[in-house]
Amino acid sequence: MKERPRHPFIPPPRQDTVRRELTVLLREENLTVRELSGLVGIPEKEVLEHLEHLRTALHGRLDMTPPRCLECGFSFQKRERLKKPGRCPVCHSGRIIDPSFTIG
Ligand SMILES: [Zn+2]
Known part of the structure; x- marks a missing residue:
């Protein structure tokens, strides 16, 4: 048996699904970008982009431990960037x- 199973094509999760997942996690815990990246399975860079969006969407309810x-x-303390x-x-x-995040 020389045949190896091919990697199945996994479509990238839709943006709003990922964002919902991040929101659920952040309501439960205080997490760093690295932890979120591991939990949701997207690169840290993308986690940051989602967090930027969430910060706007949540009108300041995204809390950052500096x-x-x-x-x-x-x-x-005064850092604006995530x-x-x-x-x-x-x-x-x-x-x-690392800074960590939670939703208050
Ligand atoms: Zn120092």
Whole structure:
């Protein structure tokens, strides 16, 4: 038996289905983009795009626990962007704890 099963073609989930899934997860827990990416099965970049959309659609009910520097404890309180920052502005460390999200 040399025949191998072919990978079935899985159509990409429709945008609103993914968004609903993310909403359900975020109502239950506080999750990072990486965790959401793993749970829903889409790239982190797409999770961010959906979160941007949800933030607008939910009129501010999307709560972000700001990213925090692991070295000096600096918290990115005023950050508007959802993406994790590359470096700490205080100590320039790259060890940043991911922001996490929930729906209040
Ligand atoms: Zn720092």
